[in-house]
Amino acid sequence: MSRLLLLPALFAASSSIAEINPDRAQFHYRMHCQGCHMPDGSGASDVPQMKGQIGKFLRTQEGREYLVRVPGSALSALEDDELAELLNWILREMGETSLPDSYNRYTSAEVGKFRQRPLNEVEAHREKLVTDIEHLTESP
Amino acid sequence: MNFFDRFFERRSRDLAHRTSRRGMLTRFGALLVGGAAVPLLPVARAQSDQPAQPVDEGDSTSCDYWRYCAIDGFLCSCCGGTVNTCPPGTEMSPITWIGTCENPGDGRKYVISYNDCCGKSSCGACLCMRDEGDRPPYRADKTNDVNWCLGTKSATYHCSTAIVLGVAFDR
Numbered sequence: 001m002s003r004l005l006l007l008p009a010l011f012a013a014s015s016s017i018a019e020i021n022p023d024r025a026q027f028h029y030r031m032h033c034q035g036c037h038m039p040d041g042s043g044a045s046d047v048p049q050m051k052g053q054i055g056k057f058l059r060t061q062e063g064r065e066y067l068v069r070v071p072g073s074a075l076s077a078l079e080d081d082e083l084a085e086l087l088n089w090i091l092r093e094m095g096e097t098s099l100p101d102s103y104n105r106y107t108s109a110e111v112g113k114f115r116q117r118p119l120n121e122v123e124a125h126r127e128k129l130v131t132d133i134e135h136l137t138e139s140p
Numbered sequence: 141m142n143f144f145d146r147f148f149e150r151r152s153r154d155l156a157h158r159t160s161r162r163g164m165l166t167r168f169g170a171l172l173v174g175g176a177a178v179p180l181l182p183v184a185r186a187q188s189d190q191p192a193q194p195v196d197e198g199d200s201t202s203c204d205y206w207r208y209c210a211i212d213g214f215l216c217s218c219c220g221g222t223v224n225t226c227p228p229g230t231e232m233s234p235i236t237w238i239g240t241c242e243n244p245g246d247g248r249k250y251v252i253s254y255n256d257c258c259g260k261s262s263c264g265a266c267l268c269m270r271d272e273g274d275r276p277p278y279r280a281d282k283t284n285d286v287n288w289c290l291g292t293k294s295a296t297y298h299c300s301t302a303i304v305l306g307v308a309f310d311r
Contacts (some may be wrong), residue, residue, distance in 0.1 A: 030251045034305075035238045035281060044234045045291040072281070128224030 025089030055098030074118035195245035202270035209241035218266035226257035258289035
Protein backbone atom coordinates (compact mmCIF):
# COMPACT_ATOMS: atom_id res chain seq x y z
CA MET A 1 0.00 0.00 0.00
CA SER A 2 2.75 2.43 0.93
CA ARG A 3 4.49 1.69 -2.41
CA LEU A 4 1.29 2.47 -4.25
CA LEU A 5 1.05 5.76 -2.43
CA LEU A 6 4.62 6.58 -3.38
CA LEU A 7 4.01 6.28 -7.11
CA PRO A 8 1.92 9.44 -7.56
CA ALA A 9 4.39 11.31 -5.37
CA LEU A 10 7.26 10.24 -7.65
CA PHE A 11 5.33 11.31 -10.74
CA ALA A 12 4.62 14.66 -9.14
CA ALA A 13 8.29 15.18 -8.31
CA SER A 14 9.52 14.30 -11.80
CA SER A 15 6.88 16.36 -13.58
CA SER A 16 7.59 19.42 -11.43
CA ILE A 17 11.16 19.45 -12.79
CA ALA A 18 10.18 19.25 -16.43
CA GLU A 19 6.99 21.33 -16.39
CA ILE A 20 7.26 24.56 -18.37
CA ASN A 21 5.25 27.61 -17.41
CA PRO A 22 5.18 29.39 -20.80
CA ASP A 23 4.29 32.81 -19.38
CA ARG A 24 7.14 32.72 -16.88
CA ALA A 25 9.59 31.30 -19.43
CA GLN A 26 8.70 33.94 -22.02
CA PHE A 27 9.03 36.68 -19.42
CA HIS A 28 12.53 35.44 -18.52
CA TYR A 29 13.37 35.19 -22.22
CA ARG A 30 12.34 38.80 -22.70
CA MET A 31 14.25 40.00 -19.66
CA HIS A 32 17.46 38.03 -20.17
CA CYS A 33 17.77 37.00 -23.84
CA GLN A 34 15.56 38.94 -26.22
CA GLY A 35 17.50 42.21 -25.97
CA CYS A 36 20.27 40.63 -28.05
CA HIS A 37 18.83 37.42 -29.54
CA MET A 38 15.65 39.13 -30.86
CA PRO A 39 12.03 38.17 -30.09
CA ASP A 40 12.13 35.06 -32.29
CA GLY A 41 15.72 34.03 -31.56
CA SER A 42 16.91 35.03 -35.03
CA GLY A 43 19.94 36.90 -33.64
CA ALA A 44 21.48 40.12 -34.91
CA SER A 45 24.90 41.08 -36.31
CA ASP A 46 27.36 39.15 -34.08
CA VAL A 47 24.65 37.64 -31.87
CA PRO A 48 24.18 33.93 -32.70
CA GLN A 49 20.92 32.75 -34.19
CA MET A 50 19.06 30.33 -31.92
CA LYS A 51 15.99 29.90 -34.13
CA GLY A 52 16.28 26.64 -36.06
CA GLN A 53 19.85 26.16 -34.81
CA ILE A 54 19.94 25.70 -31.04
CA GLY A 55 18.77 22.07 -31.08
CA LYS A 56 22.00 20.99 -32.80
CA PHE A 57 23.90 21.45 -29.57
CA LEU A 58 21.95 18.68 -27.89
CA ARG A 59 23.65 16.14 -30.17
CA THR A 60 26.78 16.05 -28.00
CA GLN A 61 27.29 16.22 -24.24
CA GLU A 62 29.69 19.15 -24.67
CA GLY A 63 27.05 20.94 -26.72
CA ARG A 64 24.43 20.28 -24.07
CA GLU A 65 26.74 21.80 -21.46
CA TYR A 66 27.60 24.72 -23.76
CA LEU A 67 24.04 26.08 -23.74
CA VAL A 68 24.30 26.39 -19.95
CA ARG A 69 27.92 27.53 -19.80
CA VAL A 70 27.57 30.52 -22.19
CA PRO A 71 27.79 33.73 -20.15
CA GLY A 72 24.21 34.75 -20.93
CA SER A 73 23.00 31.56 -19.23
CA ALA A 74 25.63 30.78 -16.61
CA LEU A 75 26.01 34.33 -15.29
CA SER A 76 22.35 35.33 -15.50
CA ALA A 77 20.47 36.34 -12.37
CA LEU A 78 18.15 33.34 -12.81
CA GLU A 79 17.86 30.48 -10.34
CA ASP A 80 18.82 27.01 -11.59
CA ASP A 81 15.22 25.87 -11.96
CA GLU A 82 14.28 29.08 -13.80
CA LEU A 83 17.24 28.71 -16.16
CA ALA A 84 16.40 25.04 -16.83
CA GLU A 85 12.82 26.02 -17.63
CA LEU A 86 13.94 28.88 -19.88
CA LEU A 87 16.34 26.67 -21.85
CA ASN A 88 13.69 23.99 -22.25
CA TRP A 89 11.22 26.62 -23.47
CA ILE A 90 13.73 28.10 -25.95
CA LEU A 91 14.47 24.62 -27.31
CA ARG A 92 10.77 23.86 -27.67
CA GLU A 93 9.81 27.21 -29.21
CA MET A 94 12.87 27.90 -31.38
CA GLY A 95 14.58 24.56 -31.94
CA GLU A 96 12.41 23.69 -34.93
CA THR A 97 14.04 21.04 -37.15
CA SER A 98 17.42 21.38 -35.42
CA LEU A 99 16.14 19.34 -32.47
CA PRO A 100 17.11 15.66 -32.24
CA ASP A 101 14.22 13.22 -32.61
CA SER A 102 14.26 12.74 -28.86
CA TYR A 103 16.14 14.51 -26.10
CA ASN A 104 16.07 14.94 -22.36
CA ARG A 105 14.97 18.24 -21.01
CA TYR A 106 17.37 20.12 -18.75
CA THR A 107 16.93 19.56 -15.05
CA SER A 108 17.75 22.23 -12.49
CA ALA A 109 20.38 19.90 -10.99
CA GLU A 110 22.41 19.58 -14.21
CA VAL A 111 22.01 23.29 -14.98
CA GLY A 112 23.32 24.04 -11.47
CA LYS A 113 26.32 21.82 -12.16
CA PHE A 114 27.20 23.05 -15.69
CA ARG A 115 26.92 26.74 -14.88
CA GLN A 116 29.68 26.39 -12.29
CA ARG A 117 32.11 26.45 -15.23
CA PRO A 118 31.16 29.50 -17.31
CA LEU A 119 32.96 29.83 -20.65
CA ASN A 120 35.61 32.46 -21.28
CA GLU A 121 36.50 31.82 -24.92
CA VAL A 122 32.94 31.44 -26.10
CA GLU A 123 33.36 31.94 -29.85
CA ALA A 124 36.29 29.53 -30.24
CA HIS A 125 34.50 26.94 -28.15
CA ARG A 126 31.34 27.35 -30.19
CA GLU A 127 33.18 26.96 -33.50
CA LYS A 128 34.78 23.73 -32.30
CA LEU A 129 31.41 22.38 -31.16
CA VAL A 130 29.70 23.25 -34.43
CA THR A 131 32.49 21.52 -36.38
CA ASP A 132 32.23 18.43 -34.16
CA ILE A 133 28.46 18.31 -34.64
CA GLU A 134 28.73 18.75 -38.41
CA HIS A 135 31.16 15.80 -38.58
CA LEU A 136 28.74 13.81 -36.48
CA THR A 137 25.94 14.54 -38.95
CA GLU A 138 28.10 13.68 -41.99
CA SER A 139 29.28 10.31 -40.63
CA PRO A 140 26.97 7.41 -41.54
CA MET B 141 -31.34 18.84 -82.51
CA ASN B 142 -31.04 16.08 -80.06
CA PHE B 143 -32.54 15.92 -76.59
CA PHE B 144 -29.45 17.14 -74.72
CA ASP B 145 -29.07 20.23 -76.87
CA ARG B 146 -32.71 21.17 -76.38
CA PHE B 147 -32.54 20.49 -72.66
CA PHE B 148 -29.48 22.68 -72.05
CA GLU B 149 -30.73 25.43 -74.33
CA ARG B 150 -33.97 25.61 -72.34
CA ARG B 151 -32.12 25.62 -69.01
CA SER B 152 -29.74 28.33 -70.20
CA ARG B 153 -32.58 30.54 -71.41
CA ASP B 154 -34.47 30.02 -68.12
CA LEU B 155 -31.38 31.02 -66.19
CA ALA B 156 -30.81 34.08 -68.34
CA HIS B 157 -34.44 35.14 -67.73
CA ARG B 158 -34.22 34.73 -63.97
CA THR B 159 -30.77 36.24 -63.31
CA SER B 160 -28.69 39.13 -64.51
CA ARG B 161 -24.96 39.26 -65.12
CA ARG B 162 -24.76 42.38 -62.98
CA GLY B 163 -26.47 40.55 -60.15
CA MET B 164 -23.86 37.85 -60.32
CA LEU B 165 -21.07 40.43 -60.31
CA THR B 166 -22.66 42.14 -57.30
CA ARG B 167 -22.78 38.92 -55.32
CA PHE B 168 -19.21 38.02 -56.32
CA GLY B 169 -18.04 41.50 -55.30
CA ALA B 170 -19.80 41.18 -51.96
CA LEU B 171 -18.08 37.85 -51.37
CA LEU B 172 -14.66 39.39 -52.05
CA VAL B 173 -15.22 42.38 -49.77
CA GLY B 174 -16.84 40.25 -47.06
CA GLY B 175 -13.97 37.76 -47.22
CA ALA B 176 -11.43 40.53 -46.78
CA ALA B 177 -13.28 41.77 -43.69
CA VAL B 178 -13.16 38.40 -41.91
CA PRO B 179 -9.63 38.89 -40.46
CA LEU B 180 -10.87 42.10 -38.79
CA LEU B 181 -13.36 40.21 -36.65
CA PRO B 182 -12.51 39.94 -32.95
CA VAL B 183 -11.75 36.21 -33.14
CA ALA B 184 -8.95 36.71 -35.65
CA ARG B 185 -7.59 39.70 -33.80
CA ALA B 186 -7.48 37.79 -30.54
CA GLN B 187 -5.18 35.25 -32.16
CA SER B 188 -2.66 37.80 -33.38
CA ASP B 189 0.73 38.11 -31.70
CA GLN B 190 0.23 41.70 -30.65
CA PRO B 191 1.34 42.20 -27.02
CA ALA B 192 -1.24 43.04 -24.37
CA GLN B 193 -1.70 46.77 -24.53
CA PRO B 194 -1.79 48.68 -21.26
CA VAL B 195 -4.01 51.53 -20.17
CA ASP B 196 -1.72 54.24 -21.47
CA GLU B 197 -2.03 57.54 -19.63
CA GLY B 198 0.41 60.39 -19.25
CA ASP B 199 2.59 62.67 -21.32
CA SER B 200 5.13 60.75 -23.38
CA THR B 201 7.29 63.87 -23.71
CA SER B 202 7.78 64.04 -19.94
CA CYS B 203 10.41 62.10 -17.96
CA ASP B 204 7.65 61.21 -15.48
CA TYR B 205 5.76 59.13 -18.06
CA TRP B 206 5.45 55.62 -16.65
CA ARG B 207 7.29 53.77 -19.42
CA TYR B 208 10.45 55.80 -18.78
CA CYS B 209 11.15 54.31 -15.33
CA ALA B 210 14.52 52.93 -16.43
CA ILE B 211 15.43 55.33 -19.22
CA ASP B 212 18.79 57.03 -19.60
CA GLY B 213 18.83 59.31 -22.62
CA PHE B 214 16.87 61.68 -24.84
CA LEU B 215 13.19 61.00 -25.47
CA CYS B 216 12.41 60.26 -29.11
CA SER B 217 8.97 61.79 -28.42
CA CYS B 218 10.73 65.17 -28.18
CA CYS B 219 12.98 64.56 -31.18
CA GLY B 220 10.57 64.05 -34.07
CA GLY B 221 9.69 60.45 -33.28
CA THR B 222 7.30 58.89 -30.78
CA VAL B 223 7.55 56.66 -27.73
CA ASN B 224 7.42 53.69 -30.15
CA THR B 225 9.14 55.00 -33.26
CA CYS B 226 12.39 56.63 -34.30
CA PRO B 227 12.65 60.12 -35.79
CA PRO B 228 13.09 60.25 -39.57
CA GLY B 229 16.68 59.70 -40.67
CA THR B 230 17.56 57.43 -37.76
CA GLU B 231 17.64 53.64 -37.45
CA MET B 232 16.25 51.67 -34.52
CA SER B 233 18.78 49.42 -32.85
CA PRO B 234 17.59 45.79 -32.85
CA ILE B 235 19.76 45.09 -29.80
CA THR B 236 18.21 46.70 -26.77
CA TRP B 237 18.02 47.26 -23.02
CA ILE B 238 14.96 45.63 -21.47
CA GLY B 239 13.40 46.22 -18.07
CA THR B 240 10.04 46.44 -16.34
CA CYS B 241 7.93 49.44 -15.29
CA GLU B 242 4.75 49.64 -13.25
CA ASN B 243 1.87 51.35 -15.02
CA PRO B 244 -0.15 53.52 -12.62
CA GLY B 245 -3.05 53.38 -15.11
CA ASP B 246 -3.82 49.75 -14.32
CA GLY B 247 -1.38 48.88 -11.52
CA ARG B 248 0.36 46.19 -13.58
CA LYS B 249 4.02 45.78 -14.47
CA TYR B 250 5.02 45.67 -18.12
CA VAL B 251 8.19 44.63 -19.91
CA ILE B 252 9.64 47.67 -21.66
CA SER B 253 12.23 47.66 -24.43
CA TYR B 254 14.35 50.83 -24.64
CA ASN B 255 15.39 50.60 -28.28
CA ASP B 256 17.80 53.38 -29.15
CA CYS B 257 17.55 55.33 -32.39
CA CYS B 258 20.87 55.74 -34.10
CA GLY B 259 22.53 57.42 -37.06
CA LYS B 260 22.30 61.11 -36.13
CA SER B 261 24.09 63.07 -33.42
CA SER B 262 22.47 63.33 -29.96
CA CYS B 263 19.01 64.87 -30.09
CA GLY B 264 19.65 67.04 -27.05
CA ALA B 265 15.98 67.46 -26.07
CA CYS B 266 14.24 65.96 -23.03
CA LEU B 267 17.16 64.28 -21.29
CA CYS B 268 15.78 61.79 -18.76
CA MET B 269 17.80 59.70 -16.32
CA ARG B 270 15.49 57.69 -14.09
CA ASP B 271 17.61 54.54 -14.19
CA GLU B 272 15.33 52.33 -12.06
CA GLY B 273 16.65 48.78 -12.35
CA ASP B 274 19.93 49.94 -13.85
CA ARG B 275 22.82 47.72 -12.75
CA PRO B 276 26.60 48.26 -12.78
CA PRO B 277 28.54 47.33 -15.93
CA TYR B 278 29.46 43.90 -14.57
CA ARG B 279 25.83 42.99 -15.29
CA ALA B 280 26.28 43.87 -18.95
CA ASP B 281 22.72 43.08 -20.02
CA LYS B 282 21.21 45.25 -17.30
CA THR B 283 23.35 48.36 -17.47
CA ASN B 284 22.13 51.34 -19.44
CA ASP B 285 25.36 53.32 -19.19
CA VAL B 286 26.59 51.88 -22.46
CA ASN B 287 25.78 52.83 -26.02
CA TRP B 288 23.06 50.42 -27.15
CA CYS B 289 23.41 51.39 -30.81
CA LEU B 290 24.51 47.87 -31.62
CA GLY B 291 23.61 46.06 -34.81
CA THR B 292 22.86 49.35 -36.60
CA LYS B 293 24.74 50.88 -39.55
CA SER B 294 25.84 53.74 -37.34
CA ALA B 295 26.77 53.59 -33.64
CA THR B 296 25.92 57.29 -33.14
CA TYR B 297 23.22 57.63 -30.49
CA HIS B 298 20.29 60.00 -31.12
CA CYS B 299 17.40 59.17 -28.73
CA SER B 300 15.53 56.36 -26.94
CA THR B 301 12.11 54.79 -27.37
CA ALA B 302 10.17 52.81 -24.73
CA ILE B 303 8.20 50.01 -26.34
CA VAL B 304 5.81 47.74 -24.43
CA LEU B 305 6.64 44.07 -25.06
CA GLY B 306 4.00 42.57 -22.80
CA VAL B 307 2.85 42.08 -19.25
CA ALA B 308 5.54 41.13 -16.71
CA PHE B 309 5.18 37.72 -15.10
CA ASP B 310 3.76 38.07 -11.61
CA ARG B 311 5.77 35.89 -9.24
